[in-house]
Amino acid sequence: MxxxxxxxxLEVDLSAKSFKGVGFxxxxxxxxxxxxxxxxxxxxxxxxxxxxxxxxxxxxxxxxFLTGPLTGxxxxxxxxxxxxxxxxxxxxxxxxxxxxxxxxxCAGYDGIIVAGEAEKPVYLFIKDSxxxxxxxxxxxxxxxxxTVAALTRECRELLRARYPQKGEWKEPSILYIGPAGENKVRxxxxxxKWSHAAGYGGYGAVMGSKRLKAIAVKGTGPLPEVADxxxxxxxxxxxxxxxxxxxxxxxxxxxxxxxxxGAKTSSEPVRNWQEEWHDEKSFGVNEFENRVWVKQYWxxxxxxxxxxxxxxxxxxxxxxxxTDNPDYELQAYVGTxxxxxxxxxxVYMASVIDDLGLCGIQTGNVLGFAAELFQRGMLTKEDLDGxxxxxxxxxxxxxxAKKIAYREGIGNILAEGTYRAALKIGEMKxxxxxxxxxxxxxxxxxxxxxxxxxxxxxxYSYACSVQGGDHTSVACMPLDDFRSELMMAFHDSGVYCxxxxxxxxxxxxxxxxxxxxxxxxxxxxxxxxxxxKIIQLQRAMLLLGGPDLRWNPEIHDDNPPRFxxxxxxxxxxxxxxxxxxxxxEKHRYYELVGWDERxxxxxxxxxxLGLEDVDRALEKLR
Amino acid sequence: xxxEEKTSIWIARDLxxxxxxxxxxIACSLFHEKRIWPEASRIRVFMLAPGIExxxxxxxxxxxxxxxxxxxxxxxxxxxxxxxxxDSSACIGCGKCIEACPGRIPHMHPVENKVLICDLCGGDPxxxxxxxxxxxxxxxxxxxxxxxxxxxxxxxxxxxxxxxxKIFGEEGERYx
Numbered sequence: 042m043x044x045x046x047x048x049x050x051l052e053v054d055l056s057a058k059s060f061k062g063v064g065f066x067x068x069x070x071x072x073x074x075x076x077x078x079x080x081x082x083x084x085x086x087x088x089x090x091x092x093x094x095x096x097x098x099x100x101x102x103x104x105x106f107l108t109g110p111l112t113g114x115x116x117x118x119x120x121x122x123x124x125x126x127x128x129x130x131x132x133x134x135x136x137x138x139x140x141x142x143x144x145x146x147c148a149g150y151d152g153i154i155v156a157g158e159a160e161k162p163v164y165l166f167i168k169d170s171x172x173x174x175x176x177x178x179x180x181x182x183x184x185x186x187x188t189v190a191a192l193t194r195e196c197r198e199l200l201r202a203r204y205p206q207k208g209e210w211k212e213p214s215i216l217y218i219g220p221a222g223e224n225k226v227r228x229x230x231x232x233x234k235w236s237h238a239a240g241y242g243g244y245g246a247v248m249g250s251k252r253l254k255a256i257a258v259k260g261t262g263p264l265p266e267v268a269d270x271x272x273x274x275x276x277x278x279x280x281x282x283x284x285x286x287x288x289x290x291x292x293x294x295x296x297x298x299x300x301x302x303g304a305k306t307s308s309e310p311v312r313n314w315q316e317e318w319h320d321e322k323s324f325g326v327n328e329f330e331n332r333v334w335v336k337q338y339w340x341x342x343x344x345x346x347x348x349x350x351x352x353x354x355x356x357x358x359x360x361x362x363x364t365d366n367p368d369y370e371l372q373a374y375v376g377t378x379x380x381x382x383x384x385x386x387x388v389y390m391a392s393v394i395d396d397l398g399l400c401g402i403q404t405g406n407v408l409g410f411a412a413e414l415f416q417r418g419m420l421t422k423e424d425l426d427g428x429x430x431x432x433x434x435x436x437x438x439x440x441x442a443k444k445i446a447y448r449e450g451i452g453n454i455l456a457e458g459t460y461r462a463a464l465k466i467g468e469m470k471x472x473x474x475x476x477x478x479x480x481x482x483x484x485x486x487x488x489x490x491x492x493x494x495x496x497x498x499x500x501y502s503y504a505c506s507v508q509g510g511d512h513t514s515v516a517c518m519p520l521d522d523f524r525s526e527l528m529m530a531f532h533d534s535g536v537y538c539x540x541x542x543x544x545x546x547x548x549x550x551x552x553x554x555x556x557x558x559x560x561x562x563x564x565x566x567x568x569x570x571x572x573x574k575i576i577q578l579q580r581a582m583l584l585l586g587g588p589d590l591r592w593n594p595e596i597h598d599d600n601p602p603r604f605x606x607x608x609x610x611x612x613x614x615x616x617x618x619x620x621x622x623x624x625x626e627k628h629r630y631y632e633l634v635g636w637d638e639r640x641x642x643x644x645x646x647x648x649x650l651g652l653e654d655v656d657r658a659l660e661k662l663r
Numbered sequence: 664x665x666x667e668e669k670t671s672i673w674i675a676r677d678l679x680x681x682x683x684x685x686x687x688x689i690a691c692s693l694f695h696e697k698r699i700w701p702e703a704s705r706i707r708v709f710m711l712a713p714g715i716e717x718x719x720x721x722x723x724x725x726x727x728x729x730x731x732x733x734x735x736x737x738x739x740x741x742x743x744x745x746x747x748x749x750d751s752s753a754c755i756g757c758g759k760c761i762e763a764c765p766g767r768i769p770h771m772h773p774v775e776n777k778v779l780i781c782d783l784c785g786g787d788p789x790x791x792x793x794x795x796x797x798x799x800x801x802x803x804x805x806x807x808x809x810x811x812x813x814x815x816x817x818x819x820x821x822x823x824x825x826x827x828x829k830i831f832g833e834e835g836e837r838y839x
Contacts, residue, residue: 113699140685147702190838193711208761208770208778209719209819211702211709234713261773263692263700274693285797335830336714338682338799343689345797347682351714353831361834363714 043070044268045110045557051150051172053165055251056100056157060172063154071560072571075109075151077134078534080123081578083154084132088125089658092585097127097243098225098250100158106216106256107152108142109536110558113264114273115550116280117538118143118342120216122231122239124247128403128458128483130590131583133242133508134533137216138341138349139233142536144214147260155251162223164255166196166213168203169262177254184396185219185235186363188255192217196257210259217255218245219398221446225249226456228403228445228485236365236391237341240400241484241511243458268559276553277343283545284345290543291338294348297326299372299387302489307611308496310378310488312416312432313409314479314603317490318611321382324372329384339365346541352388359389359435367391367401370512373488374405379412380432393439397446404445406485407459408438411451413477419470426450459485461590476602480510482583482592487512492604493613500618501627504598505640507579518626520568520633523547527572528564534575574650576634577642581655584641584662594640598627637663671745671807672783673723674791676815678822679829681801683708683716687790694789702773705781706790711823712838715830718790718801719822721747721768721781724813729780732763738780745807746783754778766816 042048049062065079073082087103088095095101105123112118120142122135145153148169162177180191193212200210214233221229222245229245230238248254267273284290289297300321303309307318322328330337333352340347354362367376367387375390376382394401414420415430422429426444428437428451444452454469455462463478479486481503489497489512497515505516506526514533517525531550532539542550551562562571586592600623607617628638635646641663647656685701685708692700701707706720723745730738730747737753738760740746756776761769769778781788794802820839827835 143701147700186838189713206756206758206771208758209709209767211707211819212711234710236713261702263696263698263703266698270697281797336679336682338680339714340682340684342685344682344684345686347684351830355832361832363831365714 043067043110043558043560044266045114046070047146047149047151047265049150050152050154051167052154052156053172053174054157055155055159055163055174055253058174072574074534074571075112076107076121076136076534076536077123077530078571078575079107079152080105080121080134081132081575081582084123084125085578085582085655089582089654092582093591094588095125096588097125097130098246100251102247102250104155104244104247104251104253105152106145107536108146109534111535111537111553112142113146113342114267114277114557115535115537115541115553116277116284116343116345117340117541119536119538120145121533121536122244123242124244125582125587126242126244127227127246128243129509129583130483130587131507132579133511134514134530135231135239135242135244136533136536137231137233137239138237138538139214140342141214141216141233141258143264143342144258144260146264147262148258149260149262153256155253158250159252162252162254164192164253164257166199167256167258168200169260180254181223182220185217185232185398186396188217188219189215189235192255192257196259200259213257213259215255215257218248219396219446221398222246222249223254224446224448224456226399226446226448227458227461228400228407228456229398230400232395232398235363236395238400240402241508241513243400243403245398245400267557269556272556273553276549276556279549280541280545281345284541287346287544290346290348290540293326293330294350294366295369296329296350296366296372298369299376300325302369302373302496303377306495307493307608307613308490309373310409310479310490312380313378313413313477314490315413316610317492317608319377319382324376324382324384333384333388344538344541348540354385354388357385359385362389362392364388364391364395370488371401371405374402375408375438378405378409378488379438381435382433386435390435390439393442397442399442399446402487403458403485404442406479407445407455407462408441410459410462410477410479411441411455414466414474419472419474420466424451458483479601479603481506481601482509482597484509484511486510486601490604491600492608492616492618495613499626500600500623501630504600504623505627505630507576507583516630518630518633521564527568527576530572530575531567570650573634574652577647577650577652577655580636580642581659585658598640599623671743672786672804673745673807673812674783674788675803675805676718677801678717679826680799681708681717682799683710684797684799686793686797687718687802690789690793694784703779705779707770709819709823711819712827715823715826717822717826719766719768719819720790722766722812722815723747723807724765724816725811726813728763728765729760729769732759734759741782744783744786747780748782749778749780751775751777764816765813767818768816
């Protein structure tokens, strides 16, 4: 057995109310590692032959919670959530911070595969090898903070009653959904703690479709044996020492960017990306630091950086609102993107998003989209159920977010996410509103614009990514560049926080992998064979699509229309991205990853990688 | 430092600063168990509500009620460090020390039939080292004085409720 793994996965069938332990061969684990890579492999093997017909929100879909060999060892614990995405109809490796992955490994599992759907709301309670499917009727419809409090109390009481000799039980680690996930909102997240979210992919909706409110796990064992404990300890120290020197990341996290990315690189969404520049000093990190951050250093298992901050509004109409940070993405997406430029309003919006169990990026994207349609008179106050959705009106946006989470009125349309909502509204109104949808393949683009070419410099970043608008997985050349999605796939397959890699040589992660697993792996080998396989699998499933829609790479391997408008303001005012340039670079990228001129993985590429069955499945697209 | 001079030490603590990084658990279990094993750590970070993580570990009460309560004399006080030492061959895992502790701090080893109590690593506590290294300053070593250390021995719920009010404000308790 390869070191670093607990050695088995838990498979739960919610329809049959049964569960069992399953394993994967050493070869599969060597090739796909864990997390995102293994998710692509599992989904392809089990659903690939009928991928197009699988409804992501139906019982056939699988919901995966996967650790990787580095989880718990590499500083900064995470867990990877995956399945067929109700946003892209492909596969997204969506990771979230916290102790869940560590607890799971300590309970003896490398991951959980959830199949089927429960008749009534349930949650899973795992204590080492004891697995229970428990009723969740009493916690269904609770918001994030209520869910965490109720489950923490309930599970500790269960543990106390069952093991009275133990002493005080620490809380189990919990992943859960809020009302948005329960209502199968496509922008719903799988959440940890109160505000940590696996947002990209829309797996909160998948969890809701299975009526699975939460998973609580308590693992009392040690993390698995590693190949070289002294090596692991030395590498942990190296990673930590590097992070300790990074004053910016430790002190401000990504929070410094809410002002900076707008003012300096001019690549921040402002009012649904109508601009990417602002110079609002009211949104400087110092304002957050001094006014709302009550805990400035907050992190997850083993983390030396603690880029998270705890924010509480102490006074004013939003008094009592609590969230983390907000981090850059939420400062942007439920801040500047909605015309909101004060920390208290931003914290309140983020707390509303958290409580409802929404993804802040995807929901901020669709809220901005709706507000622009209101600005242009394409959606009226009547269409919006009486809400005047003016830029900067925090309470109006919060009201609409609630409608989305509960699928009420206009919220039922916006709950489909920006792309699907644009199709519906276009049909309803008889006008093309797609020019205002800032998304790629059903996934709202992360808060890093490409037009200034100063932040995310690759103008084909999102267009060619196998995870669409996901800013944590972008296309980039050369393929072994540290920002390339082939490299990101390593972090998300080893399953740890890549923020703790900043400033270090990229070989550290492969050294870490070797010290944990005992397997030698070079960056070159990773990129050329292993990551390449993962990317091809993800690409294949993305292109095969789903029952409601399918992507044509000739049309959809592209930027949102907005990114071809000249930047209207700021230091790069007037700058334009030419589509011909995007097309040229896109084709260069296709060449490197072995796709044909239409963007379909070539037969020879797939066969060389041993993916003959994928090749056969893609025959119909060629 | 303290270990060389062999004076009793105490781990001073500012719980509200805890980042929740749990490096203390990692360091403690690596030192005592040669594994990363949070549930076997003598210092445990509780998170009864997100954002109010804090380390829970022995305070070395002046009157050592746990030692007094042990029916088999498995607990003793190390004169040099002031730490409670568990004789794991003598411990019967009865849990009397847990009941006696005003903070219900000792807990059972997850697989062995013995109780776990902080032994101050013989005078050079590993948890303090990593906490200092990370500049969190939740934990630091001071010479043991003649103070009411017992005041610090409180249950996880008691600590969590207080910290929740301190950190979140008047409504904080409802999240615990």
